[in-house]
Amino acid sequence: MYKFSIIDKVSLILMVLGALNWGLIGLFNFNIIGIIFGEPVNLIGRILYILIGVAGLNMIILFFKTKNSCK
Known part of the structure; x- marks a missing residue:
């Protein structure tokens, strides 16, 4: 199983912020x-x-890293 690094966690938070921002812009x-x-x-x-x-x-x-580690 892949362990998330601190960079991965920060990236996930930034992605959620970006997604919420684009959702609010669209709506x-x-x-x-x-x-x-x-x-x-x-x-x-x-x-x-x-x-x-x-x-x-x-x-x-990260998607490709976790995809390869699941095999």
Whole structure:
């Protein structure tokens, strides 16, 4: 069984944050990250969006790691 590292756990949290943000944008045109960090998105907001994207890439890699460890 694959043990989640701290990076995997942080990536999962960022992925949930990104998914909730996109869901709210789609349903209500409400951008949580834009509200918290200011509109238009400033440097901190852009960094957060980049981290969410990197977390998504890490989750893809994690998917293949866990898929191979289950065999």
